[in-house]
Amino acid sequence: MENLLTHEEYKSIARGLLLPTTAFVDGVYRPAASGATFETINPATGEVLAEIAACGAEDVDFAVGKAREAFEDGRWSKRAPPERKDVLIRLAKLINRNARELAVLESLESGKTILDCETVDLPETIHCLKWHAEAIDKIYDQVSPPSDNHIAMIVREPVGVVGLVLPWNFPLLMLAWKIGPALAAGCSVVVKPAEETSMTALRVAELAVEAGLPKGVFNVVPGTGPEVGEPLGRHMDVDMVSFTGSTETGRRFLRYAADSNIKEVVLEMGGKNPCIVLEDAGNLDRVAAHVVNGAFWNMGENCSATSRLIVHADVKDALLARILAHAREWSVGDPLDPGTRVGALVSRAHFEKVAAYLDAGTRTHLGGATEGGAWVHPTIMDVEPLSAAAREEIFGPVLAVQTVQGLDEAIALANETEYGLAASIFTTDIKRALRGARALRAGTVTVNSFGEGDISTPFGGYKTSGFGGRDNGLHAHDQYTQFKTIWVDLADDDDEAVG
Ligand SMILES: NC(=O)C1=CN([C@@H]2O[C@H](COP(=O)(O)OP(=O)(O)OC[C@H]3O[C@@H](n4cnc5c(N)ncnc54)[C@H](O)[C@@H]3O)[C@@H](O)[C@H]2O)C=CC1
Numbered sequence: 001m002e003n004l005l006t007h008e009e010y011k012s013i014a015r016g017l018l019l020p021t022t023a024f025v026d027g028v029y030r031p032a033a034s035g036a037t038f039e040t041i042n043p044a045t046g047e048v049l050a051e052i053a054a055c056g057a058e059d060v061d062f063a064v065g066k067a068r069e070a071f072e073d074g075r076w077s078k079r080a081p082p083e084r085k086d087v088l089i090r091l092a093k094l095i096n097r098n099a100r101e102l103a104v105l106e107s108l109e110s111g112k113t114i115l116d117c118e119t120v121d122l123p124e125t126i127h128c129l130k131w132h133a134e135a136i137d138k139i140y141d142q143v144s145p146p147s148d149n150h151i152a153m154i155v156r157e158p159v160g161v162v163g164l165v166l167p168w169n170f171p172l173l174m175l176a177w178k179i180g181p182a183l184a185a186g187c188s189v190v191v192k193p194a195e196e197t198s199m200t201a202l203r204v205a206e207l208a209v210e211a212g213l214p215k216g217v218f219n220v221v222p223g224t225g226p227e228v229g230e231p232l233g234r235h236m237d238v239d240m241v242s243f244t245g246s247t248e249t250g251r252r253f254l255r256y257a258a259d260s261n262i263k264e265v266v267l268e269m270g271g272k273n274p275c276i277v278l279e280d281a282g283n284l285d286r287v288a289a290h291v292v293n294g295a296f297w298n299m300g301e302n303c304s305a306t307s308r309l310i311v312h313a314d315v316k317d318a319l320l321a322r323i324l325a326h327a328r329e330w331s332v333g334d335p336l337d338p339g340t341r342v343g344a345l346v347s348r349a350h351f352e353k354v355a356a357y358l359d360a361g362t363r364t365h366l367g368g369a370t371e372g373g374a375w376v377h378p379t380i381m382d383v384e385p386l387s388a389a390a391r392e393e394i395f396g397p398v399l400a401v402q403t404v405q406g407l408d409e410a411i412a413l414a415n416e417t418e419y420g421l422a423a424s425i426f427t428t429d430i431k432r433a434l435r436g437a438r439a440l441r442a443g444t445v446t447v448n449s450f451g452e453g454d455i456s457t458p459f460g461g462y463k464t465s466g467f468g469g470r471d472n473g474l475h476a477h478d479q480y481t482q483f484k485t486i487w488v489d490l491a492d493d494d495d496e497a498v499g
């Protein structure tokens with residue numbers, strides 16, 4: 001990549017970074033009300049990067065209050081759409097101007113490779129914000145003609161104060177997926193970053209104010225799930241929560257909403273995503289490259305990662321040979337080395353969770369090993385259909401392989417999961433591809449490729465993978481918008497009144 005720096009240059013930038021460590025509320029950085037802090041660790045070195053404000057219910061309440069004030073006085077919610085667009089485009093440009101610093105910060109906190117941060121996370125974050133900004137003044141209200149004597153306007157209004165609860169695997173991109181449409185709609189937001197990765201969200205909130213976003217509209221409250229996420233989920237003055245993370249925590253947000261003000265809840269949760277390769281898949285080398293990318297990109301810490309390979313017996317050996325050849329190219333190493341493809345897992349605790357699955361297969365084809373308490377080598381293993389490794393979300397670079405004899409068996413096995421986020425199918429027969437794609441119970445199905453789609457296409461899951469709406473696409477704007485119907489009676493004053 002011609003724009004990448006050297007390993008030494010990245011390390012030098014890392015040493016010089018100014019780290020944002022306190023909450024960002026009402027346009028300024030401020031410590032937690034209690035003064036408490038927690039350590040944020042660089043997972044690749046085990047070193048403490050910074051002490052971050054450990055916020056709690058009092059801080060959440062303060063941030064929600066400021067977000068509410070901002071929403072009600074209309075400083076953002078009632079600004080003309082073209083003006084909101086200009087501010088968000090300025091924010092995208094500021095992120096672009098600070099992209100290198102943000103990429104290094106993202107990599108340091110999360111263990112993600114600098115290669116991905118520079119070439120995927122930052123460009124996609126910037127593109128996402130621009131895309132939603134550009135959409136703001138192109139979404140029209142509607143008029144319904146119920147009768148000659150009536151007219152009904154269907155108008156969109158911002159939902160209000162929104163809580164955005166983020167995961168650690170794509171800290172910046174998930175922030176953008178949520179603030180893009182939320183701010184575009186005119187909402188005020190209170191962001192709760194994952195405790196492993198608080199700093200890039202804090203820095204983006206600061207840049208947003210520099211871009212002209214009024215204070216109080218974009219607040220960030222760092223802290224743990226129980227101390228910040230729960231009070232946000234239970235807050236009586238939060239109108240909606242959008243969450244990305246585990247299915248277990250997603251369920252909690254439904255309970256919080258039910259027990260409080262029945263706020264709207266949108267959940268993007270786990271996956272155990274199948275990749276079906278049929279005997280007529282065509283160029284197996286190309287298929288293998290997709291499978292390896294789907295399984296090991298971002299260390300498999302990706303809700304839509306290819307975590308199950310369901311392969312036809314006739315091509316299994318040939319495909320596996322090519323998969324192993326591609327996977328061996330994925331070098332494990334320091335995330336700040338631009339040659340590294342597999343960085344550190346996000347935390348020691350997560351490393352231990354993933355490592356516990358490494359001997360759960362019936363036969364290991366590759367990997368099965370760890371390194372330095374932070375790295376898991378790309379691992380490929382055969383698994384039994386009902387085993388934990390075949391059913392549970394591992395969220396690491398582990399590919400579970402199962403063999404089938406035909407399409408129907410493959411579909412049945414693919415759907416035999418509580419999840420339904422993503423799936424892929426490889427075949428050169430268009431009818432089989434479409435029959436398979438329709439039968440797969442997943443929010444995104446890719447044919448002859450691996451991918452999550454594009455900012456323009458909705459992303460979310462079936463079954464326990466998703467609830468309440470979709471990220472991305474214009475559909476995402478619906479989440480952050482209330483529809484109001486305004487009826488007008490067009491009858492003359494002396495006509496008989498009818499309902
Ligand atoms: N769908 C996805 O993209 C993600 C899935 N996961 C899955 O979840 C597993 C566990 O990872 P975690 O980081 O523990 O995920 P998590 O779902 O617990 O964390 C996601 C967010 O929810 C917050 N949270 C945690 N407990 C909470 C609570 N009781 N109330 C309110 N908010 C709470 C966290 O602080 C974080 O901001 C992973 O191994 C992986 O399988 C994790 C991250 C992202």
Ligand code: BAL
Binds near residue numbers: 167170244303452
């Ligand atoms: N793959 C984007 C959503 C996520 O993994 O959190």
